[in-house]
Amino acid sequence: MATALHIKQANPSLKVLVIEKEDKIAKHQTGNNSGVIHSGLYYKPGSLKATNCISGYHKMIAFCDQHSISYDLCGKIVVASSEEEIVLMNHLIERGKHNGLEGMKVLNQEQLKEYEPHVTGVAGIHVPQTGIVNYIKVSEKYAELIQEAEGEILLNTKVKDITNNGTISTVITNNGNHEGKLVINCAGLYSDKVAKLTQEKLNVKIIPFRGEYYKLTKEKEYLVKNLIYPVPDPNFPFLGVHFTRMARGGVEAGPNAVLAFQREGYNKSDINIGELAESLAWPGFQKVAMKYWKTGMGEMYRSFSKAAFTKALQKLIPEIQESDLTTGGAGVRAQACDRNGGLIDDFLIVEDERTINVLNAPSPAATSSLAIGETVGKMAVSRVSV
Ligand SMILES: Cc1cc2nc3c(=O)[nH]c(=O)nc-3n(C[C@H](O)[C@H](O)[C@H](O)COP(=O)(O)OP(=O)(O)OC[C@H]3O[C@@H](n4cnc5c(N)ncnc54)[C@H](O)[C@@H]3O)c2cc1C
Numbered sequence: 001m002a003t004a005l006h007i008k009q010a011n012p013s014l015k016v017l018v019i020e021k022e023d024k025i026a027k028h029q030t031g032n033n034s035g036v037i038h039s040g041l042y043y044k045p046g047s048l049k050a051t052n053c054i055s056g057y058h059k060m061i062a063f064c065d066q067h068s069i070s071y072d073l074c075g076k077i078v079v080a081s082s083e084e085e086i087v088l089m090n091h092l093i094e095r096g097k098h099n100g101l102e103g104m105k106v107l108n109q110e111q112l113k114e115y116e117p118h119v120t121g122v123a124g125i126h127v128p129q130t131g132i133v134n135y136i137k138v139s140e141k142y143a144e145l146i147q148e149a150e151g152e153i154l155l156n157t158k159v160k161d162i163t164n165n166g167t168i169s170t171v172i173t174n175n176g177n178h179e180g181k182l183v184i185n186c187a188g189l190y191s192d193k194v195a196k197l198t199q200e201k202l203n204v205k206i207i208p209f210r211g212e213y214y215k216l217t218k219e220k221e222y223l224v225k226n227l228i229y230p231v232p233d234p235n236f237p238f239l240g241v242h243f244t245r246m247a248r249g250g251v252e253a254g255p256n257a258v259l260a261f262q263r264e265g266y267n268k269s270d271i272n273i274g275e276l277a278e279s280l281a282w283p284g285f286q287k288v289a290m291k292y293w294k295t296g297m298g299e300m301y302r303s304f305s306k307a308a309f310t311k312a313l314q315k316l317i318p319e320i321q322e323s324d325l326t327t328g329g330a331g332v333r334a335q336a337c338d339r340n341g342g343l344i345d346d347f348l349i350v351e352d353e354r355t356i357n358v359l360n361a362p363s364p365a366a367t368s369s370l371a372i373g374e375t376v377g378k379m380a381v382s383r384v385s386v
Pocket of ligand 1: 001019020021022025026027029030031033034035036037038159160186187188189190191194211255330331332333334361362363364365366367368
């Protein structure tokens with residue numbers, strides 16, 4: 001949506017059609033995420049994530065201001081629970097500084113409690129820039145602006161095939177065929193499938209990882225003022241349950257990360273044998289599973305055991321009890337995995353003659369959406385304008 005919006009704003013005379021298989025927009029990753037406006041603390045300096053997160057952050061705030069979308073720059077704390085985590089936390093601070101973050105404050109045990117009275121840790125960081133927003137509202141505004149600029153959005157339309165005759169591509173859907181000079185694939189959990197329609201050999205596969213949340217009961221929401229994160233394990237930066245006050249209200253705890261047996265499998269019982277078999281047969285996934293089976297089993301265990309999930313949360317807030325948590329929603333991450341077992345960390349955009357494929361756009365891609373949209377949009381405009 002952000003890419004379509006950028007193209008229409010950069011060159012209003014270009015015709016843009018957004019094709020979406022669902023009956024509304026933002027039904028998948030965008031509509032099921034944590035709603036955090038990330039500040040750029042974690043990402044490797046110079047990576048696409050770091051540069052797009054920071055410029056995307058400023059664009060997102062300006063966009064919300066301009067279009068009266070409510071958000072709250074409530075800040076977050078990152079909590080070190082052991083002496084070893086302090087070492088990792090210090091790396092994080094250096095990374096944040098490198099990425100241009102200002103105003104971070106190192107906290108001792110007592111100072112942590114000034115921000116979050118119920119948290120326990122040996123030290124922490126306060127990051128004032130982090131905020132919360134409802135990304136469904138943001139996407140709806142993107143859609144509105146695209147349509148106002150005479151771009152078209154077709155819902156209930158699933159891309160089934162793409163052919164091209166050298167100059168024009170034809171996108172074949174359940175709802176007619178659509179021709180264009182350039183196809184941009186931003187299909188999230190199915191981005192590899194759509195890319196395969198035009199590229200025989202693709203070295204990555206999307207492996208879906210479900211992230212499950214609990215919600216704090218109304219009476220216990222007082223335990224969390226804003227956003228509370230653990231120091232991430234550098235080997236698994238996307239793991240580690242945290243607490244998030246949501247822009248739409250309530251406090252979520254999670255997510256974990258378990259292999260989803262279906263790409264859009266939001267429930268434990270959702271299974272698509274074909275999709276599961278594909279994940280399991282992918283050599284890259286087999287390598288990941290062999291290497292990290294212990295971590296994976298831990299995540300699975302927490303998925304089925306509320307007691308274990310609660311225990312993970314108690315690392316940050318010891319007084320939380322199982323009875324304080326009710327089942328929340330879930331989101332499924334589209335994690336690109338290469339053939340050699342590399343879980344691709346950075347955003348990945350791959351071009352071929354007729355298409356631009358956004359093949360890996362995990363967190364913080366909602367925060368960064370306007371920056372990614374600008375990057376991809378510029379690539380597109382330069383290709384079709386010549
Ligand atoms: C659990 C979770 C928590 C997250 N938390 C945050 C956060 O707090 N902050 C942040 O910045 N980021 C967060 N993210 C990441 C962020 O949500 C995603 O990176 C971002 O939403 C990706 O947007 P997208 O448009 O690429 O994918 P999606 O939102 O998944 O959109 C892809 C769209 O393509 C459509 N589609 C797929 N196949 C076809 C087809 N064949 N034909 C037509 N349409 C098709 C789908 O229906 C879907 O609507 C989180 C992600 C998850 C999963």
